[in-house]
Amino acid sequence: MGRVENKVALVTGGASGIGLASAQLLAQEGAKVVVADFNLEGAEKVAADIKAQGFEATAVFLNAGEEESIKEAVEFTVATYGQINVLYNNVGITNVRKDLDVVNIDLDEWDKVMDVNLKSVLLGARFAIPHMQKVGGGSIINTASMAAFASDSIRSAYGASKAGVAHLTKYIATQYGKDHIRCNAIAPGLIMTPAAKNNLPQAMLDIFTKYNALPYNGEAEDIGYAVVYLASDESKFMTGQTLQIEGGHYMANPTIADLNALAGK
Template structure:
């Protein structure tokens, strides 16, 4: 039995840790040849080595997602190494809680930086990959959006705007290149317990998220990785222009429902 993405070639940006690493590892297990591109060059190469030792096929390279030439080089490396690119997973994303504030007080240079790294990198990666995909007969582009692109917040204005931009850019790419057999979809994670989240979020903050989740647990990196694997595979061949929200039902209900339930329980005592 062949793997779900057998013999496909996938480039994963921001793939040295967290969600990107999960997607890269799962695609390699399912038969893809994977290029892990990350600003952490040593980390990318080390994770590619681990995948290779486990029986997969992977290469690790440096990527500066804020630099156009670096993005072009990552696409070119993938095609030169494996002869094609079937899957592009645009996963790089930055946030800065100290500078990306409300619209009156935020650092405008930080706005420009996040738009460049979070949103323009998706445009450029797609721009450089699409001609190769057309030549190969098609492909799948997958972008990491965020639930921050669907709801307002008291801070992270630039981050949320950049992720909302990814949601609509995904639709545009899907519309413009669908007839070339190129699909484009996004995944919008909620709170995912990546190593960075575990190390930086106090238990009290995690408890707040858990209070409003429909499910009784937090998401893990593989919850996004398996979604990316599905979108990379031919199992999703009739899905394009969509953003799949993987967020544990956090945004399903009236936001006051958890407090209302607590009130009813208290009133019933």
């Protein structure tokens, strides 16, 4: 307890999944948390649940595709709690029906994904950094994805946007490190969020498990614990890094699982 005591954290996309787990864990470790989401009702429920546990949280509406909405969420955080020490840029979208291969991708979808997944990270940092400078520093955490490092047959915009997040993280870290502002990213593999559980058939989940080094898929809390670490002073000498939290899915020769099966292991 108390790993982020007295810090103020803004968590975007906090109404569900990874954002929800991160908001809860940050609050449990002593942070005052602002839960920002397009789903304001969901964000308010998360904040109410946190407060019911005896911790501090509030909610704010956020449209990550609009500059003014991002600015308002940051200003709301500062107005409510007097400062902002942690910004977790966690909003992300994907649409497998429109985000296809480079010949067939819907170009309007490309622009939308870049705005929500990448530009929102730039804008969140843009508006939070001046407030962090006033209080002597802070921690910016961005959600990238293993799609930033491994390509796919579809989701071209998603992968490109997340690769941009990973690299933008380095730029923010380089430009504002002397102000005691750290910036790191997290690249999750498959995480069993409600969206994954509700939308992916068991056969697909089994394929992911088959190619993991570990015999299971990740949970939202697995990312949330990393967020707490990066928000805390425990990571005070880490900046510009992207933590790959993916169960070992991408680290080995991709034929290993099939070769082991062939050998009867």
